[in-house]
Amino acid sequence: MKKDKQIKLALKNCGSIDPEKIENYIAVDGYKALGTCLGEKGSSEIIDVIKASGLRGRGGGGFPTGEKWEMASKFVADQKYVICNADEGDPGAFMDRSILEGDPHVVLEAMAICGYSIGATEGYIYIRAEYPLAIKRLKMAIDQAKEAGLLGINILGSGFDFDIRLKYGAGAFVCGEETALIASMEGKRGTPVIKPPYPVECGYKGKPTIVNNVETYANIPVIINKGAEWFSSIGTSGSKGTKVFALAGKVKNVGLVEVPMGTTLRELIYDIGGGIINGKKFKAVQSGGPSGGCLTEKHLDTPIDYESLKECGSMMGSGGMIVMDEDDCMVAVAQFYLDFSVEESCGKCVPCREGNHVLYQILNKITHGKGELKDLDKLKAISEVVKSTSLCGLGQTSPNPVLSTLTNFYDEYYDHVVNKKCVSKQCRALVEYKIIEDNCIGCTACKRVCPAEAITGEVKGKHVIDPELCIKCGACIEKCKFNAIIVE
Amino acid sequence: MKKIKTISDLNAIRKVLENDRIDSEDKKVIVKVAMSTCSIATGSKKVISFFREQMGLEAIDSLVVQTGCMGLCHSEPTVIVSVPGKDSVIFGNVTEKKVNEIITSYIKEGNDIEGVLLKKNS
Structure with a gap:
C-alpha cells in the first residue's frame, strides 16, 4: 500500500501507541492542547481557532464545528452537555471504532476542550454496545485520566471541572441522528424530533448540547497544537483537513x-x-x-x-x-441499501416508513423479473417525495442509492424491466443455467451435487438442466471441471 | 499515574515520558502488535503472546507492546518491528511461523525477509 498520499491526523496515534496507557498518549503531545486551552486561552479564543481551521463535522452532515460550538457557548444555562456520537452504524464503516480502540484519550481530551469552550462540565459518549473493546478501552482511559487529574474536579489547577460518562446504544441506526441519540440517552424511544430548536439550544435534558462525531473530536487537539492556519492549509477551499x-x-x-x-x-x-x-x-x-x-x-x-x-x-x-x-448488479445494490433503510427506519414519519417500503417492493419486483417500464418513473417520483418530506436525515437521504443508480445505471434498470436480463448475472430470477453439450463428458458430478435433482443424464452421456426445477444455487458450476455449465 | 496538579507539572511529566521513549527505542528492539477488534479476530492475541514468549526465550532486550490498528485490514495481523539503527518495518499476515522467522532471520541475523508491507520512518 502506498502511503505517500495519506496524511494521518485523526489516526495519528492509531497503530503507534499503546491505547491502554495514558503515559504513552502524554508522551506524544497528549493533553498538551487541553493544557494550552486551560492555561492560555479563553473560551472565545478556542472557538475562534476551531472556526478559523474550517473543521466541519465528520459524521456526515458537514456542519462547521466552530460555529456549532459558538452557538452553544452563547446560550445561557445552568448546565450544558458535550456528547460524543460513537453510534457508528453504516454498513462497512469502522472509522470511529478504530479511533476509539487505538487512541481513546484523544476523544476525551477534545471533549474536555469543548466543555471548557462552551461552559459545560459534563460529557457523554454515546457508543454502540456492539463495540466491547472500544468500551473497555474508553473506560480504562477515563479512569486513568481521572486518576491523573486530567478529568474530574479542578483539572490541572485551573478551576475547570469536567467529567465523562458512557451511554450505550442498542444499535439502532437512527440513533446516530442527533435528536434521536439524545432521546435515546434520556431513556426515551430513539426517534428524531423536528429541528429547530437544535440541540445547541435545547438538547440533552433540554439544555444546550454539543453533539460531535468521534472523528471530529479526534481533529481538535491537533488543531489547537499546530494552529488553525496549518490545518486549513490541508484540503480544499470548502473542506479543510x-x-x-x-x-x-x-x-x-x-x-x-x-x-x-x-x-x-x-x-x-x-x-x-x-x-x-x-x-x-x-x-x-x-x-x-x-x-x-x-x-x-x-x-x-x-x-x-x-x-x-x-x-x-x-x-x-x-x-x-x-x-x-462488473459482477455487482446495481439494482440489487440499491435494493440492499433500501432493505437496510426499511429495517432501520424508526417509523415515526410516514414518508420514510411507507415510502422506503414501497421503494423496496418495487426494486424487489424488478430484480425478480416482474418489473415494468413505468416502475422506473414510480421509483423516481417516490424517491423525490421521501427525500423532500421525511423528518430526519435517515429518510431525507435513504433514496439516494436508488436515485443515483437510476441516473448512472439507467441501462441496467432498463435491461431488467424490458429485456428481463441482469448483465451482472446476480439476479437469480433473471438468469438460466445451461449445459454446453460439446463440453460435457458425462461425468455425472453436477447431477450428484444438484440439491433440486434438476439435472438428468447417463454416465458418459450428455447432461441437461431442467429450468423448471433448477433453483440456481450454482452448486453444479463449482463441481464441473470442464467449464460445461454457463449462466445466461 | 499520580495526580497532575498544574499545567507546568504536565509539561514536565511529558518531557520525562518523551525522553523515556527515545532512550528505550535506541537500545531495545520494539515490537508493536496491532490489537484492535479486527486484528484480534485474525489472531493477533496469539501473535503477541508468542512474540513475548519467544523474545524471552531468546533473551533479546525488547519491548513487545500492543497498539490500535494501522488500517491495513487486508493484511492483519500486522506487526511493526523496530531494530535499533534501522527503519521500522511493518509485517503483514503474521503467524507463529512468521514470528519465528522475524526473530531468527530479521532481528537476530539482520537479513531482509519476505512479508514486509512497508518501511516506516518513525
Missing part, C-alpha cells in the same frame, strides 16, 4: 485510510486501494453508506470533499467507501 475512509468491497487493499480533502476517488481506489481485485473492471463506488450514492467511472476524478460529492448525487457521509466491480 483530512477524512478517514473505510475502504471496502472489491478493492485489493481493504482498510482504513486517511487522505487530505480534495484527493480524487481514483487516487483513493487505485493508488491507495491498489485497484480492483482479480483484474476485474471497476463499476461503481458507493460513498456515504445507506445515505450515499453510487458513483461511476466518469466520477473517478471527482475530488473528495463535501460539495463535490453532493453535486454528483452522493455524499461524504461518515466515511464508508464500498467499491464494486
